Amino acid sequence: MKPDSVIIELSPRFEVGAKKALQNTQLRRNMGKATQTIRAKRSAVVDEKSDWQALREAGWQIKADVMAQLDTYLVQLEAAVTAAGGVVHWARDAREANHIVTELIRQTGTNEIIKVKSLTTDEIRLNEHLEEAGIQAIETDLAELIIQLANEKSSHILVPAIHKNRSEIRALFQKAMNLPDLTDEPKALAAAARQYLREKFMSVKVATSGANFAIAETGSVCVVESEGNGRMCLTMPDVLITVMGIEKILPKWQDLGVFMQLLPRSSTGERMNPYTSIWTGVTPGDGPQQFHLVLLDNGRTSVLADAVGRQTLHCIRCSACINICPVYERTGGHAYGSVYPGPIGAILTPQLVGTAHASSLPYASSLCGACYDVCPVKINIPEVLVHLRGQVVAEKQKTLAGALDVEAWGMQGLATVFANRRAYEAAQSAGRLAQWPFVNDGYIDQGPGPLAAWTAMRDLGAIPQQSFRSWWRERQKHEQ
């Protein structure tokens, strides 16, 4: 039972996308600045919380409890939302979810909706489906609007337009909003978007959103944002349709107090994000008078069934792992060929669609472990990566070619090494000494023999003299 959604682009070969991305200098410059800025901000607000590790542990435990009793909590959530005047829908896959949303919109008689950025609706490709049904979805996040006007794909889950500079944005806005005199001042660009979207917020009758959290015991749903377009979409229309992955649930109201500390600090490096909206069903005289909550599976129950992979569902989409990832820093998000980029994408996407369909993604990592250290809910990403590599190898071995594939056999041995942090680091420093004949300008172009296939996807820079992990540990030491 594979989900029928198309999370993956036609050719999800990480090594192909990565090579292309590396040639784009604008992208590399923006990525470099972006990751440096966000890393510094994040560590400043994380370091000031002396109870950070206790919060992470609480985050992990709450999510572990959610996974262990997901059925109970979902039924509880359904009852609470219904009691508060909302309607709950269940969708096994993307097709069902899109169908439900399309029908709900059709019933209102409108053919235009406003939309808050949501990875879940990206995952099911809601916009494309609505377009086929003659419904136009207007993205209201600034970055999403930029992407939509440019007819492109997002490159970062938090700052999707990270690859666009201001003059490119100005050109897009000048054309789409008919503002020939618009300057490229960020303030002016933001003001243009404000004006352009204001009219939509005031007139469009239906909105769709995702959800960051939903509370089983109260039926409350929570959206965390910065710009205020979320507040607009959640407040102004008559009808609100929220599509939520089943793993987003939290058992108790008080749990939000943990996650509202973990998420903003990890995500944008702020003590708190500008706006968080929490609503419970329908409130007479305030906001949409019709609320629909669509609970989406789309492969999540398969992930749940895997004892090692299950922790992937703890993810709160903060993007800290992405911002810290040395591989992502160089390639950007498009290389991952999925709506979920970076380390989390490398473990989530193959599990949602099956490793056979995204076999290169578990290799899109150097297993340096920085992602694990920053993850606010303590997802052991390297552990899951190694686990998935094992699955890829096992699948390859089912074919004759695979059985003869040296890399496949080698991986099994390496998996043991990768699974152990110490052994990996030892192997890595050995690699630093051994790799020199193939280093070209700091990049390893082609390894010898069977290594060729391996380097085809790891052609992302020679192993640095100081590994990221040891650099990171050094840095932590200095800061303490």
Add this chain to the structure above:
Amino acid sequence: MSSSRDAMLHRIRHAVANGVRQSQHPTESAAYEVHDQLDAPQRIAQFAHRVEEYKAWVGECDTSAVARMIAQRLAVHGHRTLVLPHDFVQMWRPEGYELIEDDHLPAAHIAASDGVISTCALGIAQTGTIVLDGGVGQGRRMLTLLPDYHCCVVPASLVVGTVPEAFARLESVIGDRRAPMTFISGPSATSDIELNRVEGVHGPRTLEVIIVRDA
């Protein structure tokens, strides 16, 4: 869709059957900080400072001076027409300004005003956050969203230290009247243009906070 519901629940039960059902919810035993170590004046100072860090203007005064301070701020911006909730405290209302109470005002009307005056449900010192829950003096969500200027009056007694304390206090609000809530930490912002933080996209571009000292 009940067949989808059954199928999903079935798949979940099947998926977790092999795992341990950890039924112990951790909140009670959690080791994270619930209360801060500050005394009341320090807490108010922290709140003021952290709100300011989001580039919001912050003032502090006695309850008898609130109306005057609001009037001063409005004069600074040149605002004349303000919307406010019908139950906003009478003695805090500035004189000499056109104040329109929200009695089913059309959205366009609210949006066309110079700004909104409200109070709040809570302040959170550690994060510089204001929480609105539609209670007395706060109005419906639209009222504090559409205008470009928001002046929020925060009684010092409503400022708690930490985020968990805030959620503990808000629990009864959720239980009693299922009120929609908005957490506000500074004016709206985006970092989407070359990662420069730009204040003000869709929410009020100017946020000002007046802390009312305890009597």
